[in-house]
Amino acid sequence: MQSFQSSPVEKGRGAQAYGFRGKKGECVGLIGRNGCGKSTLTKILAGVYPTDTGTIDINGSTLLMNLGVGMSHELTARENIYVSASVLGLKIKEIDAIFDQIISFAELEDSIDRKIKFFSSGMQARLAFSIAVNAGADIMFLDEIFAVGDLKFQEKAIKVFESSWIEGKTVVLVSHTMATIEKYCSRTAFMKHGRLEYFGDTAKAVELYMEDNH
Missing domain, CATH: 3.40.50.300 (P-loop containing nucleotide triphosphate hydrolases)
Incomplete structure (x- = not known):
């Protein structure tokens, strides 16, 4: 528990x-x-x-959602999703299954392969929240x-x-x-x-x- x-x-x-x-x-x-x-x-x-x-x-498992704290600004949105979800214990196949949901909820379809250092604070927040919603931190x-x-x-x-x-x-x-x-x-x-x-x-x-x- x-x-x-x-x-x-x-x-x-x-x-x-x-x-x-x-x-x-x-x-x-x-x-x-x-x-x-x-x-x-x-x-x-x-x-x-x-x-x-x-x-x-x-x-x-824990996840801190504060303007993308814990995500690497040198990685793309796609890469950060896999890293963050892996930290939460998900396997690659499990991340593959929810990847589109994460991107859709965050409304980042046009920015999947951009480094998040080029994201606005709002875009980073949407990505962090979407990972948490879909990956299910305890x-x-x-x-x-x-x-x-x-x-x-x-x-x-x-x-x-x-x-x-x-x-x-x-x-x-x-x-x-x-x-x-x-x-x-x-x-x-x-x-x-x-x-x-x-x-x-x-x-x-x-x-x-x-x-x-x-």
């Missing part, structure tokens, strides 16, 4: 987390002002950054995924997020939109100055966030 937990972890002078946990089928919020360490923490949990101290226990780290791309993509992303495919997945949702956090997250972590100040009831976490922004 997929899950994650950290107790405590640290990356340089970045994010620290004490008892931050998520379980199968749960959408956990992560909020805080810019620079508080949210993105650093998600990258640590997703395995992008190593920890300096502490431990992390990840049970399941644990999703969604870092402001609904705030990037054009309106059409945002509407599509929200529709997919709310559909049945997300059921049973463990999700960490990073956002500055409190309405989104309150709508989807059963529990929420509030970070301040690189430390986890609170983890629990979403309403309480949002209250702390709002107080910190006044």
Whole structure:
């Protein structure tokens, strides 16, 4: 059964987390002002950054969706699909079977063989989200995924997020939109100055966030 937990972890002078946990089928919020360490923490949990101290226990395949973090800008969209899906445990034949779906959902039919360093941030976000939707990571780290791309993509992303495919997945949702956090997250972590100040009831976490922004 997929899950994650950290107790405590640290990356340089970045994010620290004490008892931050998520379980199968749960959408956990992560909020805080810019620079508080949210993105650093998600990258640590997703395995992008190593920890300096502490431990992390990840049970399941993970994917971080944050403007294509984890994808190589020197590779084409086609190549990144195969690399990213392989990391999630899919075999080549399995990737072949969903390749057209990934490209179609991302609306990148005319850019399959372009290096993603030439993509806009919205195009990168569409590709990353589409890989996650179709390849099926167990644990999703969604870092402001609904705030990037054009309106059409945002509407599509929200529709997919709310559909049945997300059921049973463990999700960490990073956002500055409190309405989104309150709508989807059963529990929420509030970070301040690189430390986890609170983890629990979403309403309480949002209250702390709002107080910190006044």
